[in-house]
Amino acid sequence: SCCSLQVLLKSDAPTGDVLLDETLRHIKATESAETVQTWIELLTGETWNPFKLQYQLRNVRERLAKALVEKGILTTEKQNFLLFDMTTHPVSNASEKQRLVKKLQESVLERWVNDPQRMERRTLALLVLAHASDVLENVFASLADDKYDVAMNRTKDLLDMDPEVEAAKARGTEMIWAVLAAFNK
Numbered sequence: 001s002c003c004s005l006q007v008l009l010k011s012d013a014p015t016g017d018v019l020l021d022e023t024l025r026h027i028k029a030t031e032s033a034e035t036v037q038t039w040i041e042l043l044t045g046e047t048w049n050p051f052k053l054q055y056q057l058r059n060v061r062e063r064l065a066k067a068l069v070e071k072g073i074l075t076t077e078k079q080n081f082l083l084f085d086m087t088t089h090p091v092s093n094a095s096e097k098q099r100l101v102k103k104l105q106e107s108v109l110e111r112w113v114n115d116p117q118r119m120e121r122r123t124l125a126l127l128v129l130a131h132a133s134d135v136l137e138n139v140f141a142s143l144a145d146d147k148y149d150v151a152m153n154r155t156k157d158l159l160d161m162d163p164e165v166e167a168a169k170a171r172g173t174e175m176i177w178a179v180l181a182a183f184n185k
Helices: 018-029 036-043 060-070 094-108 121-132 136-140 145-159 163-169 174-184
Strands: 077-081 084-088
Touching: 018 036, 018 060, 036 174, 094 121, 094 136, 094 145, 121 136, 121 145, 121 174, 136 145, 163 174
Parallel strands: none
Antiparallel strands: 077 084
């Protein structure tokens, strides 16, 4: 099945991104190939398997936020929540956020191809991740009601497709569909 698709390392050449390079080292070090579902649990720190803890990325959310702060996308703030302070990372580069929002809006409106095989892979991946992060409604919130409905319906149709079937149709998108299947479990 798509969700049990095993991740096989093709190259461990450094990417220049600390988290990606650490992930590659973990994948290389595993004794047997792991599934997409297992890697998502490991890389997000949500595994409870004591035999796999050495492959877990430590403090992954904080490290991702720090990398985005360093790139000028997010900023760091302390917020007081009654009895404790909490570090938050609001968006500091609104134009970059707006660029991504506009790209996703246009992909399901003006540039809608009604065929995931013809959709740009990066856009397909962004839609899947926005869905998995539960922010799709926010992405389309600024649209007029009629366009909002079209965007949500088209995206729902896309995300309701059978990941197994779609992964078999289009080479190079197997991982995207496997991630969607894992999040839909």
